[in-house]
Amino acid sequence: MFRPRPAQQTAVSQNSEAGPSINVITSPDIGQGNDVSTTSIPGPSAEDQSFVSRIMSDNPYFSAGAGLMGIGVVLTVLRRSVTLGTTFAQRRMLVTLEIPSKDRSYPWFLEWMAAQSASQVGKGKKPMGFRSHELAVETSYKQHENGSSEAVFNLVPGPGTHYFKYQGTWFQVKRERDAKLMDLHSGSPWETLTLTTLSAYRHLFSSLLTEARALAEASTEGKTVVYTAWGVEWRPFGKPRGRREMGSVVLAEGVSEKIETDLRSFLGRGKWYAERGIPYRRGYLLHGPPGSGKTSFIQALAGSLHYNICLLNLAERGLTDDKLNHLLGLVPERSFILLEDVDSAFSKRVQTSEDGYKSSVTFSGLLNALDGVASSEERIIFMTTNHYERLDPALIRPGRVDLHELLDDAKGEQAKRLFIKFYGNSTTTIENGQEVEKGRILREGEIPLTDQEVEDLGNQVQKIIEDEYSRGRTISMASLQGLFIRTGAQECLEGIRELCRPSE
Numbered sequence: 001m002f003r004p005r006p007a008q009q010t011a012v013s014q015n016s017e018a019g020p021s022i023n024v025i026t027s028p029d030i031g032q033g034n035d036v037s038t039t040s041i042p043g044p045s046a047e048d049q050s051f052v053s054r055i056m057s058d059n060p061y062f063s064a065g066a067g068l069m070g071i072g073v074v075l076t077v078l079r080r081s082v083t084l085g086t087t088f089a090q091r092r093m094l095v096t097l098e099i100p101s102k103d104r105s106y107p108w109f110l111e112w113m114a115a116q117s118a119s120q121v122g123k124g125k126k127p128m129g130f131r132s133h134e135l136a137v138e139t140s141y142k143q144h145e146n147g148s149s150e151a152v153f154n155l156v157p158g159p160g161t162h163y164f165k166y167q168g169t170w171f172q173v174k175r176e177r178d179a180k181l182m183d184l185h186s187g188s189p190w191e192t193l194t195l196t197t198l199s200a201y202r203h204l205f206s207s208l209l210t211e212a213r214a215l216a217e218a219s220t221e222g223k224t225v226v227y228t229a230w231g232v233e234w235r236p237f238g239k240p241r242g243r244r245e246m247g248s249v250v251l252a253e254g255v256s257e258k259i260e261t262d263l264r265s266f267l268g269r270g271k272w273y274a275e276r277g278i279p280y281r282r283g284y285l286l287h288g289p290p291g292s293g294k295t296s297f298i299q300a301l302a303g304s305l306h307y308n309i310c311l312l313n314l315a316e317r318g319l320t321d322d323k324l325n326h327l328l329g330l331v332p333e334r335s336f337i338l339l340e341d342v343d344s345a346f347s348k349r350v351q352t353s354e355d356g357y358k359s360s361v362t363f364s365g366l367l368n369a370l371d372g373v374a375s376s377e378e379r380i381i382f383m384t385t386n387h388y389e390r391l392d393p394a395l396i397r398p399g400r401v402d403l404h405e406l407l408d409d410a411k412g413e414q415a416k417r418l419f420i421k422f423y424g425n426s427t428t429t430i431e432n433g434q435e436v437e438k439g440r441i442l443r444e445g446e447i448p449l450t451d452q453e454v455e456d457l458g459n460q461v462q463k464i465i466e467d468e469y470s471r472g473r474t475i476s477m478a479s480l481q482g483l484f485i486r487t488g489a490q491e492c493l494e495g496i497r498e499l500c501r502p503s504e
């Protein structure tokens with residue numbers, strides 16, 4: 001039976017060693033008998049490559065793609081090595097210092113940079129300046145001897161990258177502002193300064209920061225810094241103020257000396273307190289009518305002892321017992337804590353203020369904060385009030401308030417001393433921290449009085465005040481000061497009686 005034979009037959013067989021191979025069975029022309037020849041094509045392993053390369057060399061698209069891919073790989077490797085190399089070099093050769101805006105050295109550094117460029121400008125040189133196109137302005141006020149002040153504009157690096165040279169070495173400063181993060185206390189955006197220089201000069205960081213700190217301290221030297229509470233921390237309020245000389249606050253005889261002596265003796269007894277396990281703190285309460293010199297005296301006393309003042313307003317919005325406690329535990333060194341008008345802080349608390357606000361410091365919270373943890377750290381608290389009678393006895397018991405002192409309306413001899421301070425021929429000022437006697441500056445058209453004339457007029461002032469006092473009328477020291485500023489020595493005598501008021 002005739003069986004038609006396929007002209008060509010393909011079969012796949014398993015090549016035991018080299019994997020599957022394709023056997024192509026080709027038949028010779030019909031009529032040439034049954035001769036069958038078999039050709040074997042190699043499998044994908046060893047032979048695979050020649051197969052792939054054949055396809056690639058035969059196909060121009062494949063070969064071009066492979067070429068491009070190769071270049072891409074090489075470039076990626078190169079790029080990566082450059083990045084790694086740079087990072088490595090940076091790590092080995094450069095050093096960076098980060099100063100966040102929360103750190104105390106942050107304003108010091110900016111002030112230092114401003115001072116560097118300003119001092120160079122002053123000398124008529126090119127500003128030291130930093131190489132930059134992004135500047136920010138810091139305005140400060142310079143006080144002249146005659147009391148007038150002038151605004152000084154200092155250019156500091158704004159957000160961006162800047163370069164400057166310090167002790168012959170280049171530094172890069174990057175000032176970055178975070179648009180999303182905010183300093184909740186100051187309300188200003190979170191910022192970071194990053195200083196970079198060569199590793200070999202890393203020691204210059206500390207000398208640069210030391211210089212910046214010294215500059216900041218020099219600007220407060222001989223001045224009193226007033227701190228106020230910003231959230232849970234103390235921040236300087238305005239520029240440091242020139243010290244007020246003690247003699248400029250005229251109190252009734254012996255009062256000033258009594259408080260000063262008490263405080264000085266306390267300051268020298270830290271060891272004594274520690275040995276007995278007594279908390280090292282002292283409280284003072286100055287009470288009396290408005291304008292009797294309570295705040296002025298505390299300022300002058302702080303200046304004379306080279307102390308600063310932490311001013312706390314108990315009725316402040318957002319102040320809670322916890323915050324108060326925290327703040328009193330973090331008072332900057334050599335500072336008095338000043339609580340003004342302590343009475344009103346608590347009478348307001350019961351009521352609600354006009355805008356419906358209620359402060360959340362409680363009376364017991366204040367007592368706890370005043371007592372604090374029994375610490376060996378020095379704590380000096382001054383409180384003032386116009387209404388002594390309204391104070392809760394718990395607030396002013398010994399241990400919380402150790403010295404109560406009345407600063408009253410003007411007494412006769414007190415008014416005379418103030419008069420002589422204003423119209424006498426010499427006046428005391430503070431220069432380089434020292435009290436210096438100087439001739440008084442006369443106002444325009446004023447004829448100077450002899451010492452005897454000043455004394456006689458002073459006696460008359462004393463007599464008027466005593467006379468008024470016997471009639472139950474008094475005048476505050478602040479009103480007298482105002483009168484002496486406005487009028488001449490003779491003229492003021494007439495004005496005193498008018499300013500006297502029935503005493504409360």
Ligand SMILES: Nc1ncnc2c1ncn2[C@@H]1O[C@H](COP(=O)(O)OP(=O)(O)OP(=O)(O)O)[C@@H](O)[C@H]1O
Pocket residue numbers: 248249250251288289290291292293294295296297384385386418477478479481
């Ligand atoms: N005893 C004083 N000697 C010299 N100046 C005084 C005296 N008392 C008040 N003054 C002047 O009056 C002004 C107000 O004084 P100060 O604020 O110290 O008074 P105060 O007693 O704290 O008033 P208040 O109770 O209203 O807070 C200041 O400019 C101060 O110079």
